[in-house]
Amino acid sequence: MSDRAARGAIGFHEALIDLEAITSNVRALRERFGTEHFIAVVKANAYGHGAVPVARAALAGGADWLGVAVIEEALELRAAGIDAPIVAWLHDPDERFDAAVAAGVSIGVSTLEQLRAVAEAAGRAAAQASVQFKLDTGLSRNGLQRADWNAAFELAAGFEQTAQLRVDGVFTHLSNATLQDDVDCLDLFDEGVAAARAAGLAPGLVHAAASAAALRQPDARYNCVRVGLALYGLAPTQDPRQARELGLRPAMTVQGRIANVKRVPAGTSVSYDYTYTTDRETTLALVPFGYGDGIPRAASNRARVWLGGGVHRIAGRVAMDQFVVDVGDTPVAVGDPVVLFGDGGEGFPTAEDWAEASATINWEIVTRIGGRTTRRYVRGDADA
Numbered sequence: 001m002s003d004r005a006a007r008g009a010i011g012f013h014e015a016l017i018d019l020e021a022i023t024s025n026v027r028a029l030r031e032r033f034g035t036e037h038f039i040a041v042v043k044a045n046a047y048g049h050g051a052v053p054v055a056r057a058a059l060a061g062g063a064d065w066l067g068v069a070v071i072e073e074a075l076e077l078r079a080a081g082i083d084a085p086i087v088a089w090l091h092d093p094d095e096r097f098d099a100a101v102a103a104g105v106s107i108g109v110s111t112l113e114q115l116r117a118v119a120e121a122a123g124r125a126a127a128q129a130s131v132q133f134k135l136d137t138g139l140s141r142n143g144l145q146r147a148d149w150n151a152a153f154e155l156a157a158g159f160e161q162t163a164q165l166r167v168d169g170v171f172t173h174l175s176n177a178t179l180q181d182d183v184d185c186l187d188l189f190d191e192g193v194a195a196a197r198a199a200g201l202a203p204g205l206v207h208a209a210a211s212a213a214a215l216r217q218p219d220a221r222y223n224c225v226r227v228g229l230a231l232y233g234l235a236p237t238q239d240p241r242q243a244r245e246l247g248l249r250p251a252m253t254v255q256g257r258i259a260n261v262k263r264v265p266a267g268t269s270v271s272y273d274y275t276y277t278t279d280r281e282t283t284l285a286l287v288p289f290g291y292g293d294g295i296p297r298a299a300s301n302r303a304r305v306w307l308g309g310g311v312h313r314i315a316g317r318v319a320m321d322q323f324v325v326d327v328g329d330t331p332v333a334v335g336d337p338v339v340l341f342g343d344g345g346e347g348f349p350t351a352e353d354w355a356e357a358s359a360t361i362n363w364e365i366v367t368r369i370g371g372r373t374t375r376r377y378v379r380g381d382a383d384a
C-alpha cells in the first residue's frame, strides 16, 4: 500500500484512474500491432474511465484517431478542445448530422438513409463530410447489409464527385465467436473493401479488429485497429495475466473508506433477505458502494475486496448504496481503505474477478462504475 499512500488520501468512494497507464498501454499496443492508424475507443465515457482525460492520454500514447458510438460523445470531446480525428457510428434515426459535419466528426454509415442525410447536411453547410462505411459481415448488429453495399458505394462515389463527402474508411466489427467465424467475416469484408474500390472509392482507413481480434489475428489488423478494452489495461480473454504479459496495466482502481465496523456474535444475519449469517464471532465492515454506484448486485456473497491487508468476501446482498464484508478477526477500523478492484499485480482483486463473481465480462464491470463514484486522476507512479 505504500504506493497507494503516496497517491494521497483515499476518497469515500472513488475510481482512481491512472492516465499514465492509459498512455503506456496505447504505446505498447501501438508497437505490438504496428498499424499505420490506431483508433482509441473512448465510448461510454471511456468505459467508465472518463472520456476527455482518457482521450488525451490515449493521443499522448500515439493513438491518431478516437472512436465513439454516438455523436454526442464526439461533440463532448470537441467541446473540450480535442481536435484529433473522431469517428462515431451509432445514430439517432432522426439524426440530420449538421452538428457532426460542423465539428468535423467522421460519420460511420450503416444505412443508405444515413448516407443521404450526411450528404444533405454537407450540402447545407457547404462543407465536405467525412464518411466511413460500416459493413455488416456477420454480427447482424449495426452495419450495411451486404445487399446494400454496391448501391451505397455507388451513391457515395456520386457524392464524392460533387465534393459533398469523402469516404475516409471502410470497417466492420467481428463476433469473437470462433477464430473461423472471424476468418469468414474477414473474407466477406475483403470483398466489401474490393467492391468499394471498384466503385471508385479510396478509403484511407480499413479496420476490422477491436481488442480481441487485434491481439489474436494479425491479419485482422489491416492498416488500422479500433481498440477499447486493451487500452484500459484489460484483456479480452478475461485473464489478467494475459494483460500483464502484454505489458498492460489496468487503469482503474475502485476504492473507498470503511464507513462502519462492528463486532458481532455467531448467528448474526446480514443485509437484505438475510442471505448470509455469521457462523462465529466476527467483524463486519461496511463498504460504501452499491448498485447505485455500478456495483453488480449479482456479486452478492461472491466477489471479494481488499481490506486490512487481505481479501475478504462480500457478506449478504449488495444494496443500492452499501455492502458488508466479513473480515473475521482482521483488525479493521472505520476510515480504513478498501479496494474493490484494481491491479492484480498489486494484490488487489481484479475487474476479471468481479466479472466472474457477477457472471459477466470485465468490459461491463469497469463501464458500469459511475453514479456517485468520483473519478480521481493520477499521472501514475512516476509523478504521484
Ligand SMILES: *Cc1c(COP(=O)(O)O)cnc(C)c1O
Residues within 6 Å of the ligand: 041, 043, 089, 173, 209, 210, 211, 212, 226, 227, 228, 229, 230, 236, 363
Ligand atoms: C466498442 C467497440 C470497439 C472496441 O471494442 P473492444 O473490444 O473494447 O476493444 C470497436 N469497434 C466497435 C464497432 C465497437 O462498438
